Amino acid sequence: MNELHLYNSLSRKKERFEPVHPPFVGMYVCGPTVYGDGHLGHARPAVTFDVLFRYLKHLGYKVRYVRNVTDVGHLENDADEGEDKIAKKARLEQVEPMEIAQFYTDRYHAVMDRLNCLRPSIEPRATGHIPEQIEMIKTILANGFAYEINGSVYFDVRAYAQNYRYGELSGRENIEELLAGSRELEGQSEKKHPSDFALWKKAGPEHIMQWDSPWGRGFPGWHIECSAMSVKYLGEWCDIHGGGMDLKFPHHEAEIAQTNACLHPKPALNEAKYWLHNNMVTINGQKMGKSLGNFITLDEFFTGKHPLLERAYSPMTIRFFILQSHYRSTLDFSNEALQAAEKGFRRLMHAVALAQSLRPAPVSTFGVQDLKRRLYHALNDDLNTAVCVAELFEAARLVHALDQKTEKLNEEDLNDFVAVLRTFVFDVLGLQNENAEDKSRLDAAVKILIDLRHAARKNKDFATSDAIRDRLKNEARVVLRDTPEATVWTDAE
Ligand SMILES: [Zn+2]
CATH class of the missing domain: 3.40.50.620 (HUPs)
Incomplete structure (x- = not known):
């Protein structure tokens, strides 16, 4: 369409x-x-x-x-x-x-x-x-x-x-x-x-x-x-x-x-x-509403303070959960569905971040226009955010393939690919990175550790440089990647 x-x-x-x-x-x-x-x-x-x-x-x-x-x-x-x-x-x-x-x-x-x-x-x-x-x-x-x-x-x-x-x-x-x-x-x-x-x-x-x-x-x-x-x-x-x-x-x-x-x-x-x-949000098959007294407020979701909630769910998890179904279908609340939405949201955010650290190749092995067409088609078809999210997961798979070099994109295509991904995820679906401030402080802290690791390697202290890399990964879920230009970091999935 x-x-x-x-x-x-x-x-x-x-x-x-x-x-x-x-x-x-x-x-x-x-x-x-x-x-x-x-x-x-x-x-x-x-x-x-x-x-x-x-x-x-x-x-x-x-x-x-x-x-x-x-x-x-x-x-x-x-x-x-x-x-x-x-x-x-x-x-x-x-x-x-x-x-x-x-x-x-x-x-x-x-x-x-x-x-x-x-x-x-x-x-x-x-x-x-x-x-x-x-x-x-x-x-x-x-x-x-x-x-x-x-x-x-x-x-x-x-x-x-x-x-x-x-x-x-x-x-x-x-x-x-x-x-x-x-x-x-x-x-x-x-x-x-x-x-x-x-x-x-x-x-x-x-x-x-x-x-x-x-x-x-x-x-x-x-x-x-x-x-x-x-x-x-x-x-x-x-x-x-x-x-x-x-x-x-x-x-x-x-x-x-x-x-x-x-x-x-x-x-x-x-x-x-x-x-x-x-369509309605349902809970155990019944409409969630004030008149029925079976509702969970958004603040209760954000804090996890409600007997039906196993834990807190972030605003973007809630938004992603809503986007994962078409607006004319019913949306049934469950902790399992919210936890799956949380995982999916993280996976997508990780892919968008990773996409921005990708390097171009001399030639492209797939067409970005096709992905673009499918994303527009999904929303043009009665605002089908469920299909749009599924297409974005396919794009996330391509990000990993590009990172592993099993797929390649030249500079123009790569820029186009990243721009399309960002446009749909942030501008159109309205998702956003949560805790942007925490992220920037984490980024500053990791960069200090990257500098210390470089210094250790220069002094041939490989035990220290490896320990920094391994402990970041195992204890802070931060993965360092050495590229010819610099060392970059991403969240572990
Ligand atoms: Zn009205």
Whole structure:
């Protein structure tokens, strides 16, 4: 595949990626609700869309990546009823809701920085966009796709379904069937129809977070913030809208409906051209999530402090573990899988370091272009990082063959080979050497030992020079290699 193809959840097939206004690309990804620590289930969309962001930029697109911070607080029990999660936590901890939101936003940034996820271009907060949400609700009401009852405003799914396909994204197009799956008991709700959802909710005095609106004091519903902020920052039609598969329904379905209802009578735009969904992280076959209480936070992974963890796993081990599977497959947590990922990550880093110490040969015995083509093919095929990583392992095998001189590359090919390897490993997949500072201090210390070894050899003290070499290898996993120009060192595998 010479061009990028992405699996579009709306059409349920892979489509060639063609932005609406090239070379610009608008990408909106649903961000975290900030009332708890980020866990492995949060790392997956963050890493997936970070790789897409990096790859689109690598391909030369000018990308505006918008990821929201949900700080209004979703309500428990699917949006409409129950208590605001952030307000509940604020009450329990006796602080302002905004302190909760700020505290967990900072912590989310800290763990995502450690996973080397680039910060989005814009990170809008829901509480900073209440007027935009109110304006959108007013338009939806004026267009006849919503109704007001007792200070709350609900989206009228049946009115919408007469003009548009509601449920197209999630495949739940039969509203009556939707009802069968609803847990709501008749007569309990003020809504006209159980599949209607809240755009605005009247706030009682017990609600800490509330704002003025044309319908009285209240707060926005769960879904409207993403429609309002996506339209504000990316226009009426953005290129990519991403998120976890669990957001398809009702969240993304509602977003599509709200945006179309607001822009009515324009033809259905579905808010974004390509809808991308990453699959879930599972633990013992069950979705890892806050609501199920079976999650492991990223900090717990980094410190190893969780009963299910045999030990700590570094941020790059977690990133590599996520990259080793395609984003549309489920990713099952286990200590064995993480330890295998750690080994694989080290092997790849070792190969990249070794590649930079290789010397060119007069002729080449294999083509670098073929490797390059396969790496691009992998990512062009719906961002298949699993295949891309497998190709990089093949490149690592070639690095060792070059080091052993069973394969050869001339100067131009070798430079090309090393550049391709570095580009995909560091720039596109976003992996990085961990403990760079420790590494540079180790490098300085090993260089002193190399100098002492040279001095010993000059004095024909071969016992000392051999001891330095052997002890470095056996006790510090540092391998010295004598080349005609100098002595270099690498990590033992
Ligand atoms: Zn969203």
